[in-house]
Amino acid sequence: MAIAKRSMSRRAASIAAGIAAAALAATCAFAPAANAQTPAPSAQETTQSTDRHFMVYYRAWRDVTMKGVNTDLPDDNWISMYDIPYGVDVVNVFSYVPQGQEEQAQPFYDKLKADYAPYLHSRGIKLVRGIDYSGVAVNGFRTFIKGQGKTVDQATEADYDAYAKRVIDEYMVSVGLDGLDVDMENYPSAADVEISDNVIRALSKHIGPKSDDPDGTMFLYDTNGSNLAPFKNVADCFDYVAYQQYGSSSDRTARAAADYEPYIGNEFVPGLTFPEEGDMNNRWHDASEPYEESHFYQVASYVNEHDLGGMFVYALDRDGRNYDEDLHRIVPSNLLWTKTAITESQGMKLETAKAAANHYLDRMALRQATVRDNGVSVDEARTAVEKAANLYEANKAVLGGDYGEGFSDTYDPTLEAGLLDIDTSVLMQQIDKATEAINADATAADAKIDLRTARDAAIDGLTSRIYTADQVAAWSAALKTALDATTPTPTPDPDEDNDHENDGQENDADTETTPDTDKDANAGNKSQAQPEQLSSTGASVNAIVAAGVALAAAGAALALSRRRA
Incomplete structure (x- = not known):
C-alpha cells in the first residue's frame, strides 16, 4: 500500500515575495554564524510550497545552550537553532544525555520549548524526535503491558492506545515538538513486528497522514536498509521514509528507492552525513571536492531529477569538517554543503543562484x-x-x-x-541621492539630520537578514519625504504678481500710481514664513522616520553515537 497523501506543505527553493518580516535587527549579515545571543524573529515567516522535503538532524548536545554534555572536548559549541538554513522544512532533534548530565542539558530543552520551537514553527518548519524501534516501539510496550499485569497476547487496542499517548507525551509534547521518527536499524522477529505494527497504528491516530491533524503533525520511518517486514504493513501511517545511505552514491539511492516504491511511491528521502568528531571507525566522505564528483551532488541532483520526496543531512553542525584536523575539535561552519544541497535537490537554476x-x-x-x-x-x-x-x-x-x-x-x-521578487531599485536610488545630499554643503543642517535618519534606517533594513515589500515601501516613503524637505518651496516674486494684476488693463501714463503697501507687507511675510514651513516639514519627517524605524524594528527583528548506515 502506498502512502495515501502528502500531509504537509513542502518548503521552497525560494522564499515568497510576500514573506512575513523576520529580520534579526541585532544581527547583520556579517555576524558570525555562531551567535548564542541571536534573538528569535518577532514576526511569522512563511515559504512557498514545493514538492520536496529537506530535513536536518540537529545534534542537541552541540547546541550553544548545552555545555559539557555528551562530550570530552573542551571547545565551546557554536550552533543554535536560529542558524538552521532556509529551505529546511523538518528538523530532527537528535539527542543523547548521559546519566548524571540531565541538569546540564535542561537549558536546551527549556529553550527548545520556549524559543526554538516557536521560531522554527514561524518559518513553517516541523520538529520531530527519534524513537528507537526496539527500545520504544517493541520492548517499551512489553514493559508497559507487563506493568498493567498483562502479557502481550492479552493486550487490547485500548492498551496500545494508552501506550501511544504515553510515548507522544514523553517524547513529543513535553518539549513542544510536532512528530516522531521511528528509527529501525535491525532485523526484528515476527513477534516484534506484530507488536510494532500495533504500536505504530496506535501512534498514527495522533500524528502523521492518518491522524486528525495531518498538516500539523508528522510521522517518519527512518532506516538504513531494505528490510521491509517492519514497514510494509504500516506504510500508510508515515509521511515519508528517511533512508540513511552514508558514504554512498546515487546508485544506492536508485536501488533503495525502487525497494520502497511499491509501498510509498516517491516519498523516499535519502540522507548523507558529515564527519562526526571523535569517530574513529567510520569514514563516509560524502562532502568532498570536486563537488560534481561528491555524494552530495550525486544524491541531491538525483532527488531533483527523479522527483523523490526530498533529502536530509545528519550532523548539520559538522558541515565542511574532515576526518583529519577536525576530528578532535569543534569549530564553526558556514553550512556551505547543506545550503547547496538544499538548492540542488530543490532544483534551483544556476542563473537564479x-x-x-x-x-x-x-x-x-x-x-x-x-x-x-x-x-x-x-x-x-x-x-x-x-x-x-x-x-x-x-x-x-x-x-x-x-x-x-x-x-x-x-x-x-x-x-x-x-x-529577488521584492523591488528595491527605487530605494537604492534614494539611498544614493540621500548620501549625496548629506555630503552637500547646500543642504540645511536640520534636513541632513532627518535625511541621515531615514537613510540609515533603510540601510539597516536592507542589510538585515530578511525584509518585506511593505517594509521597503515604508523606508522608501520616509526617504522621499526627507529628500523632498531638502528642496525649498519656491517663493513667488511680488513684481511678477503685480504684473499679472495689471494684465488686460489700460496703462495710462498720466494715472497716479500709489504704492501697494499691503502687498509689499504680504510679500515680506511670505519670505519670513518659509523657514517655518521647512521646520514644520522637518518635524513631519521625524514622525514619518520614527514610524518607519518602528515598523522595521517590529517586523525586522536518541543513541550515544550516530546511527551507522
Whole structure:
C-alpha cells in the first residue's frame, strides 16, 4: 500500500515575495554564524510550497545552550537553532544525555520549548524526535503491558492506545515538538513486528497522514536498509521514509528507492552525513571536492531529477569538517554543503543562484564601508560568482570554502532567491541621492539630520537578514519625504504678481500710481514664513522616520553515537 497523501506543505527553493518580516535587527549579515545571543524573529515567516522535503538532524548536545554534555572536548559549541538554513522544512532533534548530565542539558530543552520551537514553527518548519524501534516501539510496550499485569497476547487496542499517548507525551509534547521518527536499524522477529505494527497504528491516530491533524503533525520511518517486514504493513501511517545511505552514491539511492516504491511511491528521502568528531571507525566522505564528483551532488541532483520526496543531512553542525584536523575539535561552519544541497535537490537554476548572490552583494555593499571583517571584498566575490559553473561554486563565491574565508559566513541562497521578487531599485536610488545630499554643503543642517535618519534606517533594513515589500515601501516613503524637505518651496516674486494684476488693463501714463503697501507687507511675510514651513516639514519627517524605524524594528527583528548506515 502506498502512502495515501502528502500531509504537509513542502518548503521552497525560494522564499515568497510576500514573506512575513523576520529580520534579526541585532544581527547583520556579517555576524558570525555562531551567535548564542541571536534573538528569535518577532514576526511569522512563511515559504512557498514545493514538492520536496529537506530535513536536518540537529545534534542537541552541540547546541550553544548545552555545555559539557555528551562530550570530552573542551571547545565551546557554536550552533543554535536560529542558524538552521532556509529551505529546511523538518528538523530532527537528535539527542543523547548521559546519566548524571540531565541538569546540564535542561537549558536546551527549556529553550527548545520556549524559543526554538516557536521560531522554527514561524518559518513553517516541523520538529520531530527519534524513537528507537526496539527500545520504544517493541520492548517499551512489553514493559508497559507487563506493568498493567498483562502479557502481550492479552493486550487490547485500548492498551496500545494508552501506550501511544504515553510515548507522544514523553517524547513529543513535553518539549513542544510536532512528530516522531521511528528509527529501525535491525532485523526484528515476527513477534516484534506484530507488536510494532500495533504500536505504530496506535501512534498514527495522533500524528502523521492518518491522524486528525495531518498538516500539523508528522510521522517518519527512518532506516538504513531494505528490510521491509517492519514497514510494509504500516506504510500508510508515515509521511515519508528517511533512508540513511552514508558514504554512498546515487546508485544506492536508485536501488533503495525502487525497494520502497511499491509501498510509498516517491516519498523516499535519502540522507548523507558529515564527519562526526571523535569517530574513529567510520569514514563516509560524502562532502568532498570536486563537488560534481561528491555524494552530495550525486544524491541531491538525483532527488531533483527523479522527483523523490526530498533529502536530509545528519550532523548539520559538522558541515565542511574532515576526518583529519577536525576530528578532535569543534569549530564553526558556514553550512556551505547543506545550503547547496538544499538548492540542488530543490532544483534551483544556476542563473537564479548567481542572481541571488549578486543581489546579496548589492545590498551588503551598503554596509561594507563600516563593516569590513569579511574574508573577501564585494568585487572579489562578484568575480567568483561570474565564474561559477555550478550551484556549489556560486554559493562558495559568497560563503567561501570554510568559515571566515568568504564575503559572508551567513549568506543563505534559498532565502536570498526569495528576496529577488521584492523591488528595491527605487530605494537604492534614494539611498544614493540621500548620501549625496548629506555630503552637500547646500543642504540645511536640520534636513541632513532627518535625511541621515531615514537613510540609515533603510540601510539597516536592507542589510538585515530578511525584509518585506511593505517594509521597503515604508523606508522608501520616509526617504522621499526627507529628500523632498531638502528642496525649498519656491517663493513667488511680488513684481511678477503685480504684473499679472495689471494684465488686460489700460496703462495710462498720466494715472497716479500709489504704492501697494499691503502687498509689499504680504510679500515680506511670505519670505519670513518659509523657514517655518521647512521646520514644520522637518518635524513631519521625524514622525514619518520614527514610524518607519518602528515598523522595521517590529517586523525586522536518541543513541550515544550516530546511527551507522
